[in-house]
Amino acid sequence: MSVFFEERKLVYPGELLAEGEYTAGGNTFKHGKRVYASRIGLASVEARKVSVIALRGVYDPQVGDVVVGEVVDLGSLNWSVDIGSPYIGTLNASDVFGRRFDPERQALKDAFNVGDMVVAEVLAFDRTKNPLLTVVGPDLGKVTRGRIEKITPAKIPRLIGKRGSMITLLRKETGCQITIGKNGWVLVTGKTPGDEELAVQAIRLVEAQAHIPGLTDRVTGFLKNKGRQ
Amino acid sequence: MKVIPEITRKRIQELVAKGKRLDGRAFHEYRPIKIEAGIVEKAEGSAQVSIGLTKVLVGVKVNTGEPFPDTPDEGVLTVNAELVPLASPTFEPGPPNEDSIELARVVDRGIREGKALDLEKLCITPGKRVFIVFADVYVLDYDGNLIDASALAAMVALIQAKLRNYKVVDHELVYEEGYIPLPIQHYPLAVTMVKVDGQLLVDPSLEEEQAMESRITVSVDEEGRICSIQKGAGTLSPQDVFEAVRVAKKVAQQQLSYLK
Amino acid sequence: MSEVFKRRDGRAFNELRPVKMKVGVLDKADGSAYIEQGKTKVLVAVYGPRDVHPRHLASPEGAVLRCRYHMAPFSTSERKSPAPSRREVELSKVMRDALAPATFLESYPRTVIDVFVEVLQSDAGTRCASITACSLALADAGIPLRDMVAACASGKYAGRVVLDLDDVEDQEGEADLPVALIPAFDEVSLLQFNGLLTEEEFKEAFNLAIEGCKQLYQVQRETLKAHYAAGKEATVEGT
Numbered sequence: 111m112s113v114f115f116e117e118r119k120l121v122y123p124g125e126l127l128a129e130g131e132y133t134a135g136g137n138t139f140k141h142g143k144r145v146y147a148s149r150i151g152l153a154s155v156e157a158r159k160v161s162v163i164a165l166r167g168v169y170d171p172q173v174g175d176v177v178v179g180e181v182v183d184l185g186s187l188n189w190s191v192d193i194g195s196p197y198i199g200t201l202n203a204s205d206v207f208g209r210r211f212d213p214e215r216q217a218l219k220d221a222f223n224v225g226d227m228v229v230a231e232v233l234a235f236d237r238t239k240n241p242l243l244t245v246v247g248p249d250l251g252k253v254t255r256g257r258i259e260k261i262t263p264a265k266i267p268r269l270i271g272k273r274g275s276m277i278t279l280l281r282k283e284t285g286c287q288i289t290i291g292k293n294g295w296v297l298v299t300g301k302t303p304g305d306e307e308l309a310v311q312a313i314r315l316v317e318a319q320a321h322i323p324g325l326t327d328r329v330t331g332f333l334k335n336k337g338r339q
Numbered sequence: 340m341k342v343i344p345e346i347t348r349k350r351i352q353e354l355v356a357k358g359k360r361l362d363g364r365a366f367h368e369y370r371p372i373k374i375e376a377g378i379v380e381k382a383e384g385s386a387q388v389s390i391g392l393t394k395v396l397v398g399v400k401v402n403t404g405e406p407f408p409d410t411p412d413e414g415v416l417t418v419n420a421e422l423v424p425l426a427s428p429t430f431e432p433g434p435p436n437e438d439s440i441e442l443a444r445v446v447d448r449g450i451r452e453g454k455a456l457d458l459e460k461l462c463i464t465p466g467k468r469v470f471i472v473f474a475d476v477y478v479l480d481y482d483g484n485l486i487d488a489s490a491l492a493a494m495v496a497l498i499q500a501k502l503r504n505y506k507v508v509d510h511e512l513v514y515e516e517g518y519i520p521l522p523i524q525h526y527p528l529a530v531t532m533v534k535v536d537g538q539l540l541v542d543p544s545l546e547e548e549q550a551m552e553s554r555i556t557v558s559v560d561e562e563g564r565i566c567s568i569q570k571g572a573g574t575l576s577p578q579d580v581f582e583a584v585r586v587a588k589k590v591a592q593q594q595l596s597y598l599k
Numbered sequence: 600m601s602e603v604f605k606r607r608d609g610r611a612f613n614e615l616r617p618v619k620m621k622v623g624v625l626d627k628a629d630g631s632a633y634i635e636q637g638k639t640k641v642l643v644a645v646y647g648p649r650d651v652h653p654r655h656l657a658s659p660e661g662a663v664l665r666c667r668y669h670m671a672p673f674s675t676s677e678r679k680s681p682a683p684s685r686r687e688v689e690l691s692k693v694m695r696d697a698l699a700p701a702t703f704l705e706s707y708p709r710t711v712i713d714v715f716v717e718v719l720q721s722d723a724g725t726r727c728a729s730i731t732a733c734s735l736a737l738a739d740a741g742i743p744l745r746d747m748v749a750a751c752a753s754g755k756y757a758g759r760v761v762l763d764l765d766d767v768e769d770q771e772g773e774a775d776l777p778v779a780l781i782p783a784f785d786e787v788s789l790l791q792f793n794g795l796l797t798e799e800e801f802k803e804a805f806n807l808a809i810e811g812c813k814q815l816y817q818v819q820r821e822t823l824k825a826h827y828a829a830g831k832e833a834t835v836e837g838t
Contacts, residue, residue, distance in 0.1 A: 122823050123738050124701075124746025124783040137743065139703070146783065148703060148743040150827055165827060166630070167741025168648060196648040196710040237708050238659070264741070321827075437692040440685045452793045555790065565801050568776075568792035572696045575787045580805060584798055 113155055121147040121162060128160045135161030152321060169195040169263040169293040171241040175232045178291035181222045189222055191243055194293045199243045227253035229289055256299030259310045261317040263294035268320040283333035284309040308336055343549035351550045355536040367590055369542045376499045384500025388492035392482035397492040398475050399500045406469040414461020414469040418447035420476035427481035445569045446476060446490045449558030453527025453566035460522035464510040483545035486556050490529035494598055498523050526598045527566050530587040531556040539583055541590055557587035561595055604759055612761045615811055620822040622735045630740025634732040637765050638722035643732040645740040648710035661704035663711045666695035668729060670718040690726050697730050697779040697789035703743040712742060723769040727752050730779050731815050747819045750779035750789055751811030753804045760804045762811050776804050780812035
C-alpha cells in the first residue's frame, strides 16, 4: 500500500499516484490496483481516496453551482445560456414568468435578450441532457453593470480561499462586489472603473499563481501597493 | 459508423476465449477466396476478388505521361480506391473520405514498397515519357477486410495485365504485334488481422471488425521480407506487433499460390 | 566493429535529433504546444471539449476527437499547395487513432475535441513530432488523459538501422518506421512501416523506435514541469 506523490508538488497525466486499497477520486483513474492522475494538478489523499485538483480543464457543471453566464439564443420557450462548459445551459421561460407564460402576450426578450449576462444556479445536469438553470433565488438574475473576468474553473477554490479568506481580502481591498461563478466566470461590480480594474488584476494574479505557496501575501502586497497609486 | 449489438460483441469475445470464431474458422484462416481475372476487357488488366462476401474489383489502365521530377527514369504507379455507395449501407456518395484514402494508400504502399513492378522497365524516354499505371480499386460489397481483398485484386490485375507490344524508336513508341505483360518482379501480399480478447484474428469479417480492439495490416513479399505495415484504430502491445509480423509472414507464404 | 558508425550530422545510430518542446504557446486555444525536432517544427492547438457542428457528428458515447494535420505551403523545399492532400488526410486519421486511446473521450459525450496541427517546417518525422506535441496540447487543455503519447520514427539508412531519420535519410533510406507509445501501459497507438526489412531487422528497428519514444516522453514531462511548476512560460531543451 503506497502513495507515490508529494503534497504540493504537481502531478501529470499518466503519473502513478498510489497502489493498493485506494479509490480513484476526481481527475484520477484506477487500473488494476493502481491509481493514476488524468489531469495536471495537485494530488491529495483522504480516507484512502486519491484526488487531483486540476490546474486546467473545462467547467463540469454540478447541481447547486452558482454560475455566471451569457444568453446566446432565444428559443420559443427558453433561453440558451453559455456557461463556458461544452454543454449549453437552458433557462426555461416558466422559471422567470411562472407557468402562466403566454408567448402571445409576453416575449422572452422582455426578461433576457441575447447578450445579457445572468447569475444562475444549476438545477439539474447529466451528460445526456444540457444543464438546466434557474434564476429564482437570492442574488440570482440579470447582471446590469460590472465586468466579467473568466478564469480556469479549477482555480475558483483558490480564489475563494480557505473559509473565504482570499475573496474577503479582494472585496475589502477593492471595495467591489464580486460574484464568483463556479464556472470560472467572475462578476466584478465596483464604485469606479479603477476599482473594478484593480479587482480584475488581482483575480488574474490569483489565477496565474494559484498553486504557488505564499499567494495570499503576494496578493495582499499587490493590492496595497496598487491601491495607493 | 454502424454500431455492433453488444450481444454480438460478447459472443465473438466468448468464442475467441474458447479458441473459436463466429463462422467456425481458425484464428489464422481466410474465408473462401475467389478470383476472376480479366473481366473488364477494355482495361489493360482487371481482377475481381471475393474474400467471403467481401467483393472488390480492380481495373488497371496504362497511359503514357511525364515521370516525376525526382525519378526521371521510372514509370509511375498510382493506386486509387472508391468506397462506392452500392457496396454498403454505411458508404455515402461524395469525394473520397479518410477511409477510402487510407485504403488506397495502404494498398499502394504494399505494392510499391514490395517493388512488385520494376518501374525502370516502364521508362520510354528518361525525363520525358514513361508508362503510367493506374490501379483503381472499386469496392463492390463490404463484409470486412477490404485491404486484403483490394491488395490481392490489385496484384492479380497487374500480373495478368496486357500491354501492346512496343519498341522505342527515336524516343517514339512504335507498337508491334502481340501483347506483353507488365514487368512484375516481386509478389507482396497484405495480411490484415484484428485483435479480439488478446488474440490476433486473420481476415476479419465485418462483425469482427466492429468488435475489434485494434487492427493491423502487414504486407510481406515472396521472400518473407516486410514491406509495409499499417495499424488502424486501437492499440497493440509490442508483443502483439511481433506476433502480427510472424503470423503475416506465415500466412502470406500460404497465400502466394494465388499469385504465382 | 572497428569504426563507430556516424551519420551525416554526426549522430550515433540511436541518437535523437536535438529536441525542444514548449506548452501553452497560444492564447486563444484551450491548449497548445510547439515542438522542434532537428529542423522539423510543428505547432498544435486544441479546442474543446466543445459543442459539435454539424450536430449529426455528435456521439452519445463520448467526445469525437477530430484531428487535422496540415502542412504550411512554405514548410517544404518545393512549395506545397495549401489544399489538403491525400497524405494529409491519411495522417490526420492515423494521428487521431494514435491519440484517442489515451484520451478519456467518454467523459464528454456529444462534444468534439478539435486538434489542429500545423507543420511550419518539414524535415521528416512530422507525424511523430506532431503526435508528441498534440499530447502536450491535450494535457495543456486539461483534457483527461490516461497518459501522454510520445512518438518517434526509426528506419534504415546506408544499410544500418537508425533512429529519428532526418529528411535526407528518409529520402535516401531503405525503411521508415513511425511508432507512437503510451508508456504507462506499454501500448503502441501508432504503427506504420514502409520499406524492406527482414523480420529480424524489423524487430531491431521497432525496439529502437520504442526507445526513442521513451526518451521523448521524459522531455514531455520535463516540459510540463518547467511550464506549470514555475507558474510561467518555459522551454525545455532535450539531447
